[in-house]
Amino acid sequence: MNDAETKSATVKARLPRGLADRTPTDIAATNRMMAAIREIYELYGFEAVETPFIEYTEALGKFLPDLDRPNEGVFSFQDDDDQWLSLRYDLTAPLARYVAEHFDRLPKPYRSYRAGFVFRNEKPGPGRFRQFMQFDADTVGSASVAADAEICMMAADTIEKLGIKRGDYVIKVNNRKVLDGVLEAAGLGEGQNAQKLIVLRAIDKLDRLGPEGVRLLLGAGRKDESGDFTKGAELAPAAIQRILDFTAARASDNAGTLERLRKTVGDSARGLEGVAELATMADLFGTAGYGDGRVVIDPAVVRGLEYYTGPVYEAELTFEVKDENGRPMRFGSVGGGGRYDGLVARFRGEPVPATGFSVGVSRLLAALTAIHSPIVAGEAQRGPVVVLVLDKDQVARYQGFVSALRAEGIRAELYLGSAGMNAQLKYADRRRSVCAIIQGSNEREKGEIIVKDLVLGAQVANAAKDMDRAEYLALKERQQTTVAEADLVRAVRETLARHG
RNA sequence: GCCACCAUAGCUCAGUUGGUUAGAGCGCCGGAUUGUGGAUCCGGAGGUCCCCCGUUCAAGCCGGGGUGGUGGUACCA
Numbered sequence: 001m002n003d004a005e006t007k008s009a010t011v012k013a014r015l016p017r018g019l020a021d022r023t024p025t026d027i028a029a030t031n032r033m034m035a036a037i038r039e040i041y042e043l044y045g046f047e048a049v050e051t052p053f054i055e056y057t058e059a060l061g062k063f064l065p066d067l068d069r070p071n072e073g074v075f076s077f078q079d080d081d082d083q084w085l086s087l088r089y090d091l092t093a094p095l096a097r098y099v100a101e102h103f104d105r106l107p108k109p110y111r112s113y114r115a116g117f118v119f120r121n122e123k124p125g126p127g128r129f130r131q132f133m134q135f136d137a138d139t140v141g142s143a144s145v146a147a148d149a150e151i152c153m154m155a156a157d158t159i160e161k162l163g164i165k166r167g168d169y170v171i172k173v174n175n176r177k178v179l180d181g182v183l184e185a186a187g188l189g190e191g192q193n194a195q196k197l198i199v200l201r202a203i204d205k206l207d208r209l210g211p212e213g214v215r216l217l218l219g220a221g222r223k224d225e226s227g228d229f230t231k232g233a234e235l236a237p238a239a240i241q242r243i244l245d246f247t248a249a250r251a252s253d254n255a256g257t258l259e260r261l262r263k264t265v266g267d268s269a270r271g272l273e274g275v276a277e278l279a280t281m282a283d284l285f286g287t288a289g290y291g292d293g294r295v296v297i298d299p300a301v302v303r304g305l306e307y308y309t310g311p312v313y314e315a316e317l318t319f320e321v322k323d324e325n326g327r328p329m330r331f332g333s334v335g336g337g338g339r340y341d342g343l344v345a346r347f348r349g350e351p352v353p354a355t356g357f358s359v360g361v362s363r364l365l366a367a368l369t370a371i372h373s374p375i376v377a378g379e380a381q382r383g384p385v386v387v388l389v390l391d392k393d394q395v396a397r398y399q400g401f402v403s404a405l406r407a408e409g410i411r412a413e414l415y416l417g418s419a420g421m422n423a424q425l426k427y428a429d430r431r432r433s434v435c436a437i438i439q440g441s442n443e444r445e446k447g448e449i450i451v452k453d454l455v456l457g458a459q460v461a462n463a464a465k466d467m468d469r470a471e472y473l474a475l476k477e478r479q480q481t482t483v484a485e486a487d488l489v490r491a492v493r494e495t496l497a498r499h500g
Numbered sequence: 501g502c503c504a505c506c507a508u509a510g511c512u513c514a515g516u517u518g519g520u521u522a523g524a525g526c527g528c529c530g531g532a533u534u535g536u537g538g539a540u541c542c543g544g545a546g547g548u549c550c551c552c553c554g555u556u557c558a559a560g561c562c563g564g565g566g567u568g569g570u571g572g573u574a575c576c577a
Contacts, residue, residue, distance in 0.1 A: 017569085062577060071577045089577080122576055123501095201575090224573050228502050304576065390535070422530080425537035440535055454537070461538050480536080 018124030100347030138356030181271015186239035312338035383431030
């Protein structure tokens with residue numbers, strides 16, 4: 001095979017878009033985040049459960065019966081019996097399936113948490129991935145808004161536990177029933193679900209498009225800068241104004257917001273029920289001390305998902321995140337949730353109230369990385385002790401040093417490459433090893449080994465940039481100690497102890 | 501899906517009105533030191549200039565088409 005053929009036969013190493021490899025640093029940062037979240041969730045009395053990545057598509061509610069295939073947004077494939085399977089796109093639908101399947105043996109209300117990757121076949125962007133990690137907590141079997149309020153407060157605790165300061169985030173709360181009431185008052189009744197959905201999506205864009213953009217979407221439609229036209233909800237001007245009043249109803253405090261909401265829903269019974277729920281939650285927040293800006297009622301929050309039936313919540317970072325070119329990055333919410341009283345009922349036929357919250361771990365990690373947060377910028381782990389190979393015919397002897405260290409529980413490895421001493425030390429440096437073990441013929445004849453302290457060496461090198469070579473070499477000598485082979489473990493222990 | 505912009509070494513980029521053998525910095529590998537990483541100096545490897553077609557004596561550069569990427573927008577069940 002000539003070069004050209006070799007080249008064309010080579011597979012290009014590339015990752016599909018929207019997916020990411022995780023480096024040791026990423027993994028360590030994620031683990032720290034997960035541990036923090038778990039600690040709060042368990043403190044609140046939630047217990048762990050885990051479901052698989054794959055579910056029947058119909059269990060996820062993503063099968064399109066009219067088209068006889070799953071929704072495009074989910075990764076799907078057919079089993080050998082032709083049944084459609086899908087990768088889960090969130091952790092809520094699989095939980096609903098789990099609870100329905102094991103209903104009789106679960107304590108009710110059932111409080112559980114779970115973490116894992118979810119998959120969405122959508123166009124990726126900054127903070128948007130096709131595989132990403134979520135960390136959810138849900139209470140199934142309680143219709144009380146106390147369950148919703150608790151989850152909002154836990155969300156606040158969780159975000160803070162992740163090292164985000166009070167004031168740098170906010171948990172926004174709204175209620176779908178209030179929105180329903182507003183739509184009712186605006187003349188949109190039961191049968192107009194398609195239009196309701198358009199309204200929902202339009203309100204969801206409020207932060208990007210502003211009230212005027214949303215007004216267009218609620219009316220005839222909106223043409224964006226690129227000339228693309230989005231069809232609107234075709235509502236009457238009075239109805240549009242009522243909806244915009246609703247989204248702008250947030251006042252300086254929760255009591256003021258509730259007062260405005262009462263006016264906006266008019267005499268819609270459902271709307272008033274929603275306002276009453278929000279009032280009860282506001283009381284709970286106030287009593288628990290979360291009414292200080294950590295949890296606020298914000299009617300502009302609706303969330304895009306259809307299945308929410310009552311309170312909805314969203315966790316937002318309030319500081320601006322910029323990319324390396326200084327441009328602001330749009331991350332969206334770093335968590336959210338709400339009440340979904342209908343999801344379990346799909347499996348059981350009887351209503352089972354449920355509410356839950358989801359932390360977008362991947363998105364949060366991306367945001368924290370972008371601002372160089374110390375939570376995610378922790379030092380990479382120290383590497384193992386590296387035993388150098390100076391004489392290739394002495395490998396067995398070197399391997400013996402490695403075994404002796406491992407037997408004492410000290411992480412150690414034999415250099416397995418083929419490079420010279422220089423490169424071997426570079427390797428140990430790259431591995432962030434604390435020390436390297438060196439034995440050439442001179443030492444071997446005396447039954448000795450050298451323990452070279454790489455951390456101390458780095459410190460000396462930094463402080464010694466402009467000394468002459470002789471001085472530099474003299475200092476270098478101090479970074480290594482020569483001991484008898486029998487003292488190997490003791491000498492390594494001392495070196496490790498010096499650097500924590 | 502629609503719109504805009506972009507594509508030259510592992511990375512960030514330069515490359516003249518179209519003109520021989522396409523460059524820099526960083527990184528990587530090696531040496532200076534029988535046998536000592538990170539500083540310094542020296543050397544080396546590394547390229548289908550995204551692909552195809554066209555214009556031309558001549559294309560990294562011009563034209564057309566494609567592919568890929570980025571951003572916005574839509575969709576996000």
